[in-house]
Amino acid sequence: IEPDTFRIAATAMIDYIINYNKEIGNRQTFPDVQPGFMRNLLRAEAPKVGESWEDVYSDIERVVMQGMTHWVAPGFFAYFPAALSFPALLADLLCGGAPCIGFSWAASPSCTEMETVMMDWLAKALDLPPCFIHGRHGPGGGVIQGTATESMLVTMIAARNKVISRELSRDPKLSKYDILPRMVVYTSDCSHSSVEKVGLLSMIEVRKLSAGRKGVLRRKTLQDAIDKDKKNNKIPTFVCATLGTTPCCTYDNVDEIGRICKFIEDIWLHIDAAYAGAALICPEFRHIADGIKRATSFNLNLHKWLMVNFDCSGLWVRDSSYLTDSANVNALFLEHQTQQTTIDYRHWQIPLGRRYGSLKIWFVLCMVGIDGLQTHVRRFYHVRRGVAEAKYFENLVRKDERFEIVFPVTLGLVCLKLKRPGLNIEENAINEELNRKIQADRRIHLVPSIVHGIYFLRVATGSVNCSRQALDNCWDVIREMSQLV
Amino acid sequence: IEPDTFRIAATAMIDYIINYNKEIGNRQTFPDVQPGFMRNLLRAEAPKVGESWEDVYSDIERVVMQGMTHWVAPGFFAYFPAALSFPALLADLLCGGAPCIGFSWAASPSCTEMETVMMDWLAKALDLPPCFIHGRHGPGGGVIQGTATESMLVTMIAARNKVISRELSRDPKLSKYDILPRMVVYTSDCSHSSVEKVGLLSMIEVRKLSAGRKGVLRRKTLQDAIDKDKKNNKIPTFVCATLGTTPCCTYDNVDEIGRICKFIEDIWLHIDAAYAGAALICPEFRHIADGIKRATSFNLNLHKWLMVNFDCSGLWVRDSSYLTDSANVNALFLEHQTQQTTIDYRHWQIPLGRRYGSLKIWFVLCMVGIDGLQTHVRRFYHVRRGVAEAKYFENLVRKDERFEIVFPVTLGLVCLKLKRPGLNIEENAINEELNRKIQADRRIHLVPSIVHGIYFLRVATGSVNCSRQALDNCWDVIREMSQLV
Numbered sequence: 001i002e003p004d005t006f007r008i009a010a011t012a013m014i015d016y017i018i019n020y021n022k023e024i025g026n027r028q029t030f031p032d033v034q035p036g037f038m039r040n041l042l043r044a045e046a047p048k049v050g051e052s053w054e055d056v057y058s059d060i061e062r063v064v065m066q067g068m069t070h071w072v073a074p075g076f077f078a079y080f081p082a083a084l085s086f087p088a089l090l091a092d093l094l095c096g097g098a099p100c101i102g103f104s105w106a107a108s109p110s111c112t113e114m115e116t117v118m119m120d121w122l123a124k125a126l127d128l129p130p131c132f133i134h135g136r137h138g139p140g141g142g143v144i145q146g147t148a149t150e151s152m153l154v155t156m157i158a159a160r161n162k163v164i165s166r167e168l169s170r171d172p173k174l175s176k177y178d179i180l181p182r183m184v185v186y187t188s189d190c191s192h193s194s195v196e197k198v199g200l201l202s203m204i205e206v207r208k209l210s211a212g213r214k215g216v217l218r219r220k221t222l223q224d225a226i227d228k229d230k231k232n233n234k235i236p237t238f239v240c241a242t243l244g245t246t247p248c249c250t251y252d253n254v255d256e257i258g259r260i261c262k263f264i265e266d267i268w269l270h271i272d273a274a275y276a277g278a279a280l281i282c283p284e285f286r287h288i289a290d291g292i293k294r295a296t297s298f299n300l301n302l303h304k305w306l307m308v309n310f311d312c313s314g315l316w317v318r319d320s321s322y323l324t325d326s327a328n329v330n331a332l333f334l335e336h337q338t339q340q341t342t343i344d345y346r347h348w349q350i351p352l353g354r355r356y357g358s359l360k361i362w363f364v365l366c367m368v369g370i371d372g373l374q375t376h377v378r379r380f381y382h383v384r385r386g387v388a389e390a391k392y393f394e395n396l397v398r399k400d401e402r403f404e405i406v407f408p409v410t411l412g413l414v415c416l417k418l419k420r421p422g423l424n425i426e427e428n429a430i431n432e433e434l435n436r437k438i439q440a441d442r443r444i445h446l447v448p449s450i451v452h453g454i455y456f457l458r459v460a461t462g463s464v465n466c467s468r469q470a471l472d473n474c475w476d477v478i479r480e481m482s483q484l485v
Numbered sequence: 486i487e488p489d490t491f492r493i494a495a496t497a498m499i500d501y502i503i504n505y506n507k508e509i510g511n512r513q514t515f516p517d518v519q520p521g522f523m524r525n526l527l528r529a530e531a532p533k534v535g536e537s538w539e540d541v542y543s544d545i546e547r548v549v550m551q552g553m554t555h556w557v558a559p560g561f562f563a564y565f566p567a568a569l570s571f572p573a574l575l576a577d578l579l580c581g582g583a584p585c586i587g588f589s590w591a592a593s594p595s596c597t598e599m600e601t602v603m604m605d606w607l608a609k610a611l612d613l614p615p616c617f618i619h620g621r622h623g624p625g626g627g628v629i630q631g632t633a634t635e636s637m638l639v640t641m642i643a644a645r646n647k648v649i650s651r652e653l654s655r656d657p658k659l660s661k662y663d664i665l666p667r668m669v670v671y672t673s674d675c676s677h678s679s680v681e682k683v684g685l686l687s688m689i690e691v692r693k694l695s696a697g698r699k700g701v702l703r704r705k706t707l708q709d710a711i712d713k714d715k716k717n718n719k720i721p722t723f724v725c726a727t728l729g730t731t732p733c734c735t736y737d738n739v740d741e742i743g744r745i746c747k748f749i750e751d752i753w754l755h756i757d758a759a760y761a762g763a764a765l766i767c768p769e770f771r772h773i774a775d776g777i778k779r780a781t782s783f784n785l786n787l788h789k790w791l792m793v794n795f796d797c798s799g800l801w802v803r804d805s806s807y808l809t810d811s812a813n814v815n816a817l818f819l820e821h822q823t824q825q826t827t828i829d830y831r832h833w834q835i836p837l838g839r840r841y842g843s844l845k846i847w848f849v850l851c852m853v854g855i856d857g858l859q860t861h862v863r864r865f866y867h868v869r870r871g872v873a874e875a876k877y878f879e880n881l882v883r884k885d886e887r888f889e890i891v892f893p894v895t896l897g898l899v900c901l902k903l904k905r906p907g908l909n910i911e912e913n914a915i916n917e918e919l920n921r922k923i924q925a926d927r928r929i930h931l932v933p934s935i936v937h938g939i940y941f942l943r944v945a946t947g948s949v950n951c952s953r954q955a956l957d958n959c960w961d962v963i964r965e966m967s968q969l970v
Contacts, residue, residue, distance in 0.1 A: 001852060003503045006571040010499045013575050017582030018488045031594055035827045038598035039620070046606040050854035053575065056847075060579065064844070067595035071585045079592070079818070082584045086491035089581050090498050090538070094545065096574050096794045097502030099567045100556045107564070109516055110552035113523035121531040135524070146631060147836035157686055177666040180688065194837055196814040201642055201835070203665065203688065246818065303838075309581045310840060329681040333564070333731065333932045333943065337924075342520045350686070350835070351632035352679055353788075355795060359549070362541075367486060369535035439822075447818045458818065 001053065009053040016060070021072065021084070024465055029075035030445040033067040041066070072463050074470035075444040080246070080275045080413075081463040085307035087367040091360035092309060101353045103346040106336030108356065112343055115144055115358040122314055122361065125370055126280040126300070129293040132316035134343075142316040143323075143348040144357045148274040149194040150350060151299040151315040152240065154323055156185065156202050159238040159268035159296075161326035166266075167235070180204070183237040184229050188217035188252060190245040190451060192272060204237060213452050215250030215407060217241060223260055226267075238268045241295075243288055244276025247449035247458070248406070249413035251276070255291030262294040268322075271298045274313070278305030279411055282374050288410075305412075305462065307364050307376060312357055315348075323348045380412040380462040389461045389471060390414055396475045402482065406454065412462035417455065418482055428455035430485055437481040444477050486538065494538040501545070506557060506569070509950055514560035515930040518552040526551070557948050559955035560929040565731070565760045565897075566948040570792035572852040576845035577794060586838045588831040591821035593841065597828055600629055600843040607799055607846065610855055611765040611785070614778040617801035619828075627801040628808075628833040629842045633759040634679040635835060636784040636800040637725065639808055641670065641687050644723040644753035644781075646811035651751075652720070665689070668722040669714050673702035673737060675730040675936055677757060689722060698937050700735030700892060702726060708745055711752075723753045726780075728773055729761025732934035732943070733891070734898035736761070740776030747779040756783045759798070763790030764896055767859050773895075790897075790947065792849050792861060797842055800833075808833045865897040865947040874946045874956060875899055881960045887967065891939065897947040902940070903967055913940040915970055922966040929962050 001009070041063045071082045102111030116134045119142025123133045134141035145151045163183060164176045183204045187195045188211035199206035209225055211217050226236045239261055241252040254271060261269040271277075271292060277300030279285035292298065297317045302308035317323060324347040334346075346352050368376070380389045394409040397416050406415040418434055420427040432455060435448045448457050459474060486494070526548045556567045587596030601619045604627025608618045619626035630636045648668060649661045668689045672680045673696035684691035692714075694706050711721045724746055726737040739756060746754040756762075756777060762785030764770035777783065782802045787793035802808060809832040819831075831837050853861070865874045879894040882901050891900040903919055905912040917940060920933045934943050944959060 001571050003507065003571075006574070007499055007503065009571070009575055010578065011496060013578045013582075014492055014495045017578065018492065020583050022488065030591075033594050035590065035594075035823050036598070038595065038602055042599075042602050044620075045609050046850040047854050048856055050852050050857045053572075053852060056572075056851045059851075064579075064595050064599070067593070067598060068583070069585055069591065069593040070583075071593075072583075079586070082586050084582070084584050086486050086488075086494070087538075087541075089491070089578065090494055092577060092581050093495065093498045093502065093574065094549075096577050097498075097569070098505050098553070098555075098557075099569050099795060100554055101564070101567050101795060105520065106515075106554065108552070108554040108556075109518050109520075110523065110549050113521070113552060114527075114549070117523055117527050124530050135529075147838045149836045149838075153835060175666070176688070177662065180665070181660070181662040192837075193814045193819070197812045197837075200812045200814070203661070310584060310586060310838060311836075327682045327685045329678045329685070333934050334678070338520050350638060351634045351796075352677075352682075353632045353634075353795060365531040366541045366544075367535050367538060369532050371533055372535045449818050 005053065009057075012057065016057070017089075021465070024070060024073050027070050027073055028442055029070050029073040030442055031067050031069060032442070037067055038063065069445065072465050074465045074467060075473070076463050077444060077446040077459045077461065077474060079447065080304050080460055083303045083305065083307050083309055084464045085309065085364060085368070087363040088307065088309040088360040091363035095356045095359050100356055102356060103352050103354060104334055104336055104344040105338055105342035111356040111358070112345055114356075114362060115345065116141060116343060118358040118361040118365070119143065119314060119316065121365055123316060125373075126277065127286055128298060128316060131293070131318045132298060139319040139321055140317055141320055142314055143345055145313040145315045145349060146311045147313050148192065148272060148299055148301055149198065151313055152194050152198045152270065152272065153201060154315070154349060155268065155270045155297045155317070156198050156204065156238050158322040158326045160202055160204060162268065162322050163235055163237050179235065182233060182235045184234045185238045185240065186222060186225060186236065187240040188242065188245070190215045190247055190250060191240055191242050192246050192274070195240050211250065211252070215245060215248045215451055217252040217257065219253065219256035219260060222257055223264070226260070226265060236265055236267050238270065240270045240272055243271060243273035244411060246275070247451050248415050249276065249411055250407060251288050254289060254295070258291040258294030268296045269294065271295045274299060274301040275304055276411055277301070279377055281306070281370065282377055302361065305377060306373060307368060308360050312360060320348060380466065389466055389468070392468060393459060393461060393471045393475065396471070400479065406456045412460060414459040414461070415449070415456050416459065417457065418485070424453055431455050431457065433485040434478075434482055437484050438477060441477060441481060444474050490538065497542065501542070502574075506950070509555060509558050512550075512555050512558055513927055514555050514558040515927055516552050516554060517927070522552055523548065554930065557950050559950045559952060560958070561948050562929060562931040562944045562946065562959060564932065565789050565945055568788045568790065568792050568794055569949045570794065570849060570853070572848040573792065573794040573845040576848035580841045580844050585841055587841060588837050588839060589819055589821055589829040590823055590827035596841040596843070597830055599847060600830065601626060601828060603843040603846040603850070604628065604799060604801065606850055608801060610858075611762065612771055613783060613801060616778070616803045617783060624804040624806055625802055626805055627799055628830055630798040630800045630834060631796045632798050633677065633757060633784055633786055634683065636798055637679050637683045637755065637757065638686060639800070639834060640753065640755045640782045640802070641683050641689065641723050643807040643811045645687055645689060647753065647807050648720055648722050664720065667718060667720045669719045670723045670725065671707060671710060671721065672725040673727065673730070675700045675732055675735060676725055676727050677731050677759070680725050696735065696737070700730055700733045700936055702737040702742065704738065704741035704745060707742055708749070711745070711750060721750055721752050723755060725755045725757055728756060728758035729896060731760070732936050733900050734761065734896055735892060736773050739774060739780070743776040743779030753781045754779065756780045759784060759786040760789055761896055762786070763862055766791070766855065767862055787846065790862060791858060792853060793845050797845065805833065865951065874951055874953070877953060878944060878946060878956045878960065881956070885964065891941045897945060899944040899946070900934070900941050901944065902942065903970070909938055916940050916942065918970040919967055922969050923962060926962060926966060929959050
């Protein structure tokens with residue numbers, strides 16, 4: 001299509017997006033469609049001749065919206081929220097309209113250099129330890145990954161490589177294949193499923209240690225597991241500690257764990273702060289990361305809470321050479337004159353190609369400012385101010401004695417269940433039934449979880465259109481449905 | 486920022502993009518900046534208070550454009566082109582402005598279902614074998630990956646898992662760690678560096694077999710390597726055959742290789758058609774993929790030649806259970822009622838989260854049509870019609886007897902070198918000097934390559950603003966610089 005047509009079509013799309021967000025409250029959060037619904041709405045093959053943009057736009061409601069789960073709807077409390085901000089959308093336009101693929105410094109110097117500066121801006125705004133800042137001229141720094149899983153994969157593989165190098169230097173007669181089966185990764189049973197997934201991909205055994213009733217991994221549990229493994233000739237390789245676990249938003253004790261990894265053993269400590277890391281932008285939440293200075297790597301999904309649209313996951317490492325050594329493959333066509341003195345981010349990630357992703361961080365940080373991000377984060381969190389949405393919802397629940405808050409509400413997640421005297425299994429069955437009723441009702445959308453054998457409902461606040469009215473409505477639905485179980 | 490401000494800012498950004506592309510010919514393709522330039526252009530920390538969008542926009546020229554390598558400039562011939570199309574930009578807007586993270590069917594049914602239908606539309610448009618089509622109700626189908634490297638990683642790990650399962654079923658006393666060191670991956674020495682990189686990540690040994698002077702992997706070379714390995718108790722696991730190699734755009738003999746992988750041995754055959762796969766949309770190019778019906782998986786980067794902006798890499802597999810079995814980790818919060826009958830694409834990829842990426846395929850296929858894509862592809866390729874840009878450039882080179890075309894020009898890549906009688910090493914040195922002169926001159930940007938010890942220059946046509954004038958200019962620069970060596 002021609003530039004003039006593009007201008008008209010883009011203007012129409014911008015209006016569509018503005019209206020979508022303005023009137024999102026009128027849409028049903030979770031759709032009624034059945035599997036396979038879209039085959040009947042679309043042709044069997046692509047059209048031979050191109051259609052007008054008006055034809056395609058008219059199909060957005062008929063085809064796309066019919067089966068959307070609306071992540072920014074006020075009735076959406078299912079997963080940690082997906083960021084949506086206008087500054088990030090503007091940057092996405094620029095990123096797509098003036099394209100470059102920044103696999104090396106030379107492939108687009110701006111793309112690489114802005115990323116290093118933005119990762120430093122973020123590290124300073126989050127008060128991360130200096131070892132994670134590029135500008136300090138140490139071996140550390142930050143990089144944009146797609147998701148937390150990719151951050152987990154590159155760090156676990158770097159740790160694998162580090163251990164293999166260390167063991168080979170101690171005993172050159174070994175093969176890497178002798179060392180791999182001895183490696184062990186530790187994490188808690190409240191950690192994200194990506195730890196297990198990455199363990200399978202890396203072929204490293206993963207121990208899911210008990211985080212107990214409180215959902216917190218502590219010193220003794222970890223040290224006992226390490227001691228037992230070492231007796232069995234295993235090699236503790238990598239610990240993933242979580243700040244803000246997905247099922248219950250609890251915090252592993254990074255201070256205790258870090259001391260073990262750094263002072264007692266020599267283990268890569270990765271901090272998965274995909275969700276809760278955003279809170280570090282507010283000084284009053286920084287205590288959750290006490291001891292972070294002993295971490296080897298730190299990950300935060302900007303696309304959850306920091307107003308940068310998916311995908312944008314920040315990974316900071318203490319020593320980038322562990323990343324770049326683990327899969328550094330070169331080709332002549334990728335070489336350039338300045339590669340000794342510049343960063344080639346392709347060696348910090350799995351893919352070769354990469355977008356100019358720091359543009360959207362730059363737009364958000366400049367247009368929103370640190371103050372603006374702090375206000376955004378505080379809006380949903382449990383703070384002294386009276387504006388916190390999650391705290392508001394917690395108070396609604398606490399007023400009804402039939403319900404129980406299962407974990408402390410510290411950020412944007414509220415975990416609750418119906419109480420029933422007697423066996424856990426009976427109480428779980430009642431809450432499972434409550435969940436089914438809520439799903440069938442369709443006015444709100446949430447998902448359940450299980451920790452330490454206790455089944456409960458998760459209400460994740462913080463989507464861009466969350467409000468007290470939305471939370472009142474959510475609570476009305478839960479109470480109404482609870483009458484039916 | 487408020488919706489009304491967003492509308493104004495977005496309109497300004499759209500004009501910026503239109504003008505950027507219209508006047509790209511006035512920009513220097515490769516920038517003059519030195520490493521570290523951007524630190525001096527940006528503050529040391531993010532602003533405390535948000536700025537206006539006008540402030541940020543005024544920095545686009547001052548900061549971003551100063552260090553851009555302009556991939557869509559008419560002087561850009563360095564890498565295979567980055568797609569840029571207005572329909573894809575419109576879809577990106579919708580994808581960002583009405584966000585969903587489609588890790589499961591329930592997380593957004595439209596996101597998953599449109600992807601299955603779009604991958605089928607593409608498979609039909611490219612005339613891929615029926616085993617790769619979802620709608621045929623076999624175990625095969627397509628999925629969007631970020632890049633060709635990620636496609637390589639998920640398929641190589643699936644092949645690893647398949648071989649481990651097979652060997653364990655033959656001898657249950659084995660451990661997977663006994664089998665891994667015996668596995669071998671085969672590819673040619675003209676293949677993309679991602680094969681080696683993924684081999685390192687997967688810890689599988691990679692054999693780079695000689696593609697010879699013609700850059701083509703043939704039957705005998707592969708069979709000899711397999712036979713030798715089997716004698717040494719190795720397990721041939723995975724073959725990556727390339728259609729359109731990065732250094733020289735040659736085609737491995739998929740017909741011969743497929744017969745070995747399917748009939749003689751039992752080896753996963755992955756076709757890396759990241760670049761040349763787009764040509765299959767034109768019937769006259771489909772002979773390059775003869776024998777593709779025996780492939781296990783097939784990959785094509787839509788973000789190179791099919792007008793879909795980065796990132797969008799299509800992967801088709803014959804049997805998706807190999808993907809889903811290799812890293813299937815579940816969590817209660819990800820479960821949903823229809824998971825037995827629907828696709829959860831998170832099991833087909835490394836990350837958990839994923840964008841609604843099929844929107845941009847849908848927009849491009851509908852607004853451009855198959856005819857439009859064929860015209861786009863034919864514009865640059867060597868065809869009967871008189872419009873092919875690469876053929877035009879080849880003819881310019883062939884008229885100058887000091888130069889030689891190094892590989893047949895079949896699609897959009899022209900490989901050339903200055904001829905010098907005598908030793909290869911002397912000829913290489915002269916062409917290296919020619920490359921340095923061209924880089925220093927800055928009017929055009931290209932990169933060199935080496936195949937079978939021969940150093941040459943690559944001119945990759947096909948960027949969205951390529952034209953005869955741009956090619957005339959490119960040839961003028963090369964000839965002018967050749968006078969100086």
